[in-house]
Structure formats: C-alpha cells, structure tokens
Amino acid sequence: MANNTSTVSDTETVLRTENLNVYYGKFLALQNIWLDIPRHQVTAFIGPSGCGKSTLLRCYNRLNDLIESFRAEGKIFFDDKNLYAPDIDAVEVRRRIGMVFQRPNPFPKSIYDNITFGAKINGYKGDLNELVESSLRKAALWDEVKDKLKQSGSSLSGGQQQRLCIARAIAVQPEIILMDEPCSALDPISTLRVEELIHELKEQYTIVIVTHNMQQAARVSDKTAFFNVRTSDTGIRSGYMVEYDATEVIFNNPKQEDTRDYVSGKFG
Numbered sequence: 568m569a570n571n572t573s574t575v576s577d578t579e580t581v582l583r584t585e586n587l588n589v590y591y592g593k594f595l596a597l598q599n600i601w602l603d604i605p606r607h608q609v610t611a612f613i614g615p616s617g618c619g620k621s622t623l624l625r626c627y628n629r630l631n632d633l634i635e636s637f638r639a640e641g642k643i644f645f646d647d648k649n650l651y652a653p654d655i656d657a658v659e660v661r662r663r664i665g666m667v668f669q670r671p672n673p674f675p676k677s678i679y680d681n682i683t684f685g686a687k688i689n690g691y692k693g694d695l696n697e698l699v700e701s702s703l704r705k706a707a708l709w710d711e712v713k714d715k716l717k718q719s720g721s722s723l724s725g726g727q728q729q730r731l732c733i734a735r736a737i738a739v740q741p742e743i744i745l746m747d748e749p750c751s752a753l754d755p756i757s758t759l760r761v762e763e764l765i766h767e768l769k770e771q772y773t774i775v776i777v778t779h780n781m782q783q784a785a786r787v788s789d790k791t792a793f794f795n796v797r798t799s800d801t802g803i804r805s806g807y808m809v810e811y812d813a814t815e816v817i818f819n820n821p822k823q824e825d826t827r828d829y830v831s832g833k834f835g
C-alpha cells in the first residue's frame with residue numbers, strides 16, 4: 568500500500584477508493600489514489616488547479632464515462648460493490664450518487680418541474696407535491712419559492728438557483744451528494760446559505776465537496792484530502808493525494824510540508 572494511504576477508522580466508509588489511476592488517453596491524470604469517504608460526513612478535496620480533484624469526484628458517480636478518452640484502473644467500492652464492475656448500471660449509480668456543479672444549471676423548466684423531472688424518470692410513485700415541498704425544504708429554499716413554483720427555475724437568483732439544483736439532486740433520494748465548487752459562482756451571502764445547508768444535509772447524506780476556498784473547506788468539512796501535482800522524468804504532470812486527515816489536522820497540524828505550505832498560502 569502506498570504511503571499516501573489513508574483510512575478513516577472512526578466512522579463507516581461509504582466509498583472506498585483502492586489504487587485508482589485515471590487516464591485521459593495516454594495522459595495519467597490521477598495516480599495511485601487510496602481514499603475512504605466516511606458516511607454522513609463532509610469530505611473536502613483541496614489542491615492546486617489540475618491536480619485531479621474534479622476528475623476524482625466525477626469517478627464517484629461515473630460521470631467521466633461520458634468522456635471518450637477516460638479510463639480508470641483500480642477500484643472504487645460503494646457499499647462493497649465495485650462501481651466499475653461490468654454489471655453496474657451507471658445511470659443507477661448517478662441516481663444514488665448525485666452531483667451539484669460549479670455553475671447553477673437548473674433545467675429550462677418551472678421550479679416545480681425541476682424537482683419532479685428526475686423523480687418521474689425514475690418512476691417515483693409517491694405524491695409529487697410532497698416531494699417538491701420536502702426537497703425544497705431540505706434545500707432551505709421552500710419559504711422563498713413556495714408561492715411561485717410554476718415560475719421558471721432560471722428566474723431565481725444565482726444562490727437560489729444553486730439551492731434549487733441541490734433540491735433537484737435530493738429529490739431522487741441519493742445517498743451521496745458530490746459538489747464541484749458549488750459556491751464559486753455565488754456571492755458571499757449565498758455562499759454562507761449553501762455552507763449552512765451542507766451542515767444540515769450531512770445528517771442525511773454523505774457529501775464530498777471540491778473547493779478552492781480554503782476557509783470554506785475548513786468551515787464545512789470533517790475530513791480534507793489535499794492533492795498536488797508531480798512531474799515525472801518525462802515531464803508528465805500527474806495528480807496524486809498528498810495527505811488525508813481530519814480537517815482540523817490538515818489545517819492546523821498537517822504531517823506533510825507540502826500540505827502546510829498549501830494551506831498557509833505559500834503556493835497554489
């Protein structure tokens with residue numbers, strides 16, 4: 568096992584990454600990743616641009632499958648099933664492991680339909696009105712939109728749109744929510760709302776968040792993984808995981824000098 572191995576022993580693991588290498592064509596983007604994501608906690612991925620944070624995040628719900636040049640070696644276990652085993656249905660994986668992107672991307676539909684769309688596709692048999700209300704409540708948006716559910720999702724502010732996207736992700740009843748820089752397009756007040764929401768959501772969901780904002784990682788996450796880029800003899804710049812630990816340790820007492828330099832703003 569590599570020296571960057573880290574396991575989380577105090578809580579149950581929901582996603583286990585074993586010796587993962589990710590290629591785009593011949594380019595090795597991410598090298599030798601061993602990482603356990605704990606259930607019902609927030610795990611943050613930090614590191615300089617191009618170190619593979621988004622690539623790893625997208626491996627967890629098989630979103631990279633849509634990229635022709637993508638290839639993964641190694642294993643990712645979700646509740647003891649290898650996500651990349653041939654019999655795994657990637658569409659079902661994406662239902663159970665939802666994603667929220669950098670830019671709010673509501674469907675060009677009403678607020679109501681944004682929430683019900685995925686549920687209907689998945690054959691949801693329950694009461695759609697209840698689903699809309701409970702999803703919007705969980706995303707801390709209900710009070711702001713309850714009187715205008717038929718309005719277009721894109722009529723909302725950026726921060727509200729992002730919470731709508733979170734509500735949409737919740738509506739298909741995922742177990743894990745992946746968030747790729749979910750606040751980078753938001754103003755500070757909307758950012759705070761989303762951060763508060765992340766705190767509330769971890770009661771029910773496991774959250775993995777990529778963020779460039781060091782304070783945000785420190786505020787919202789329980790665990791933090793720091794990634795960096797190393798250049799091979801042949802000049803190829805591959806991402807790897809430097810250190811993974813409780814967020815408090817990563818920010819206050821990291822074991823690796825590179826981590827210390829990065830979190831103190833010396834590079835990156």
Ligand SMILES: Nc1ncnc2c1ncn2[C@@H]1O[C@H](COP(=O)(O)OP(=O)(O)OP(=O)(O)O)[C@@H](O)[C@H]1O
Pocket residue numbers: 591596614615616617618619620621622623634636806
């Ligand atoms: N679709 C793709 N095809 C080819 N190379 C890609 C693709 N997506 C990402 N890469 C490369 O893989 C490496 C990791 O990219 P990735 O976006 O995962 O990094 P990141 O740490 O999330 O970066 P950032 O913080 O800038 O978003 C980079 O060198 C990037 O250029």
